[in-house]
Amino acid sequence: MRRCRFRRAGARRRCGTVDVGDDHVFFPQWTGIPDDAGGFFHMRSGSPAGLDMRGWTCADPVHLDGDWWACGMG
Numbered sequence: 603m604r605r606c607r608f609r610r611a612g613a614r615r616r617c618g619t620v621d622v623g624d625d626h627v628f629f630p631q632w633t634g635i636p637d638d639a640g641g642f643f644h645m646r647s648g649s650p651a652g653l654d655m656r657g658w659t660c661a662d663p664v665h666l667d668g669d670w671w672a673c674g675m676g
Contacts, residue, residue: 626650631675634658640674642666 621628628650630641637657643650650671653660660673 621656623653626653628653628655630656638674641672642675643671643673644669645671 619630621630625647626643626645628639628641628643630639632641633639633656639656639658641655643653643660643663646669649665650660650663650673653673655674658674663671663673664675665671
């Protein structure tokens with residue numbers, strides 16, 4: 603298992619195909635070329651609305667269950 607290590611507080615980092623932030627993990631299910639993505643968020647602090655999905659802002663996220671959300675999947 604590969605671990606993400608942060609070089610500074612508050613840094614966002616890609617860990618393979620997963621984007622890790624301070625309070626969320628983004629699991630992209632599709633990626634556009636040259637940018638944009640849609641997928642699932644694991645958020646303990648609420649909705650991911652307004653977060654970056656590799657160039658596209660999450661709008662109208664769908665709450666799935668517990669801490670899981672979908673955005674850009676429609």
